[in-house]
């Protein structure tokens with residue numbers, strides 16, 4: 001379902017140092033500047049349908065970047081990422097929502113972008129809003145919601161999409177305990193339906209609960225790709241307290 005081959009992506013540390021016009025025409029090697037670094041490099045793995053994968057690693061080791069590559073939000077500088085099915089990503093707190101649009105409009109926009117018709121969205125609208133349980137804020141601009149409310153509505157929408165691959169970054173951590181548990185049950189239901197999951201978390205219990213396989217990123221490299229227990233043991237041995 002997913003094939004990531006020798007993928008690399010580089011970022012600039014300093015946004016103000018622009019690429020010169022000359023750089024555009026020079027080779028990739030020449031373009032490698034001291035202020036560029038590889039957030040991910042030489043990363044390869046394959047995922048089959050129905051697998052649930054936990055991505056672990058310390059802060060800044062490339063976990064969210066990997067999720068964004070799989071979601072197609074960013075493109076690799078090296079190698080290839082092939083994703084043979086649609087993805088429902090919840091990677092940033094904003095959930096890809098537009099700040100100035102109301103909650104209602106954002107629901108229609110996001111679901112529409114994932115191929116749902118207006119009628120299909122109308123049918124699921126009450127379920128989406130009911131699950132999020134955000135009270136009477138349907139016509140409020142998204143930017144005025146609290147972080148927890150933003151995540152509630154974003155999670156609710158993306159889990160109502162029919163996309164086979166669910167991608168969830170740590171954002172759920174801002175939800176309150178009761179809502180998190182509701183989300184986790186929803187994720188379990190989706191796994192039982194055979195969906196594929198990519199999950200980033202710093203919570204070992206959650207990783208063990210949902211994931212069968214782990215990818216351990218260290219310094220942008222894939223340090224270990226194994227069953228989740230082995231990956232967590234290794235991560236704990238390296239950095240556990």
Ligand SMILES: Nc1ncnc2c1ncn2[C@@H]1O[C@H](COP(=O)(O)OP(=O)(O)OP(=O)(O)O)[C@@H](O)[C@H]1O
Nearest residue numbers: 011012013039057058059060061062063064065066
């Ligand atoms: N758009 C960007 N421009 C420049 N640097 C970036 C960009 N996105 C990510 N980075 C950098 O790439 C590295 C990897 O970031 P990433 O968000 O993937 O880490 P992470 O493992 O998800 O971290 P955390 O556990 O803190 O969420 C970091 O050094 C980060 O600063």
